[in-house]
Amino acid sequence: MTTTTPIADADFDFVRAIVRADSAIALEAGKEYLVESRLLTLARSQGLDSVGALVAQLRQRPASDLRYKVVEAMTTNETSFFRDITPFDALRTHIIPDLLVRRAQCQQIRIWCGAASTGQEPYSLAMLLREHFPALSSWKVQITATDISREVLEKARAGRYGQLEVNRGLPAPLLLKYFERDGVHWQIKPVLKSMVSFREMNLVGPWMIGEADIVLLRNVLIYFEVDVKRQILGNIRRVMRPDGYLLLGSAESTMNIDDNYKRVPVGRANAYQAAAAQERAA
Ligand SMILES: C[S@@+](CC[C@H](N)C(=O)[O-])C[C@H]1O[C@@H](n2cnc3c(N)ncnc32)[C@H](O)[C@@H]1O
Incomplete structure (x- = not known):
């Protein structure tokens, strides 16, 4: 022992x-x-x-x-495919349909997935877009996934997952459609892999991220103290398009941290927009 x-x-x-x-x-x-x-x-x-x-x-x-x-x-890299499902439901039923209308002119949607860990989150997003929004196949869709950890980014880029990992949250039809068995692993197919680009980025370092229509920053703010959360939420407002959306984790909120966000009432998802965007829409 x-x-x-x-x-x-x-x-x-x-x-x-x-x-x-x-x-x-x-x-x-x-x-x-x-x-x-x-x-x-x-x-x-x-x-x-x-x-x-x-x-x-x-x-x-x-x-x-x-x-x-x-x-x-000391980073905690816990993640899974379609984790907590409610943000993915919000994307499917409200956020993407709304952006399909708002971005009809430019036909471009840019998504930033901060703190993406080993890639299950951005790949889930890519599957959701392919499955439910065929119209986007002719649009310019960019999914950028970042994390501080080089080790998780390496795994995310490889797109190779074990049986236990694919058993967590990934519906069998999507596994068979988008992955190929490779010994005891499942390898993500190029059609999905090519939709996501991975990059190292520290949320408290220089922000090397372009404008985004959707920001997913899930299950990472919980590790930070309130002044750091406030600084990051402020930075997100600067990269997020004025009518863009922010999705946080199930235990995370902007409440009492940054009053410049308003919750979007879409199911149980912690979805937010800049307060000014909601005032304009009202
Ligand atoms: C619990 S995982 C969340 C993964 C995914 N977003 C999800 O919800 O399933 C938290 C991730 O945040 C990353 N992280 C922690 N501190 C960070 C920082 N300062 N900058 C960027 N990423 C950070 C960790 O490396 C880890 O992969």
Whole structure:
């Protein structure tokens, strides 16, 4: 049986400060066990036998690639196909039909999926567009997916998923239509893969993202403190078209953080528009 010694308080504080500075992820007191277990895996992959030894290396070379790896190890990459379904229902029943009318002239829709993890979210979106909106096949549709973690982006770009991953949320007909079996894996077909481009982007670093009609930023704000959430929601208003839509995760809201958004009443989805857009439409 392997036992792990709890991380030293000074090491926890050191790691916490680095993770906060580089990713804004807030590791409150009580997360020592999480830090210990994630960093032990990283320590072993570096040929070290303890988290203490890993942190000692980090202290010696704070500007090294190891620092990036420590931050990456502290990201939570949980995701699944059509996660929480309600935002996808909102896209199908309200948001895309609305944009089909509003963008009829330019025939272009740009979607940004921030914090996209291993790709299930943008690929779900691509399937939804192909299945329900054939008219878009002649439009310019751009799905840009970003994340801070290079490891998840690599997996997302590869588009290869295990059986357990495709069992989570992906209806069987879509699996058979858009994936090919490859041994114990399922490989996403080029027709879908080509619809999504992946890029590294830190939500608290420079924003290298163009204008977007739809922004999905789901299940990431929960990791940040309120001032960081406010800063990110403000930045989104600057990249989102004035009549664009923002979709947040089921436990996330703009309420009491940024009053410049109004909730769009579409099912149980946490969908928002800039308040000014709704006033104009009223
Ligand atoms: C829980 S996953 C959410 C994935 C997907 N949006 C979903 O809802 O299924 C959170 C993702 O946020 C990313 N993340 C955390 N901090 C970030 C930051 N500062 N900038 C960009 N991405 C970040 C993590 O790497 C992780 O992949």
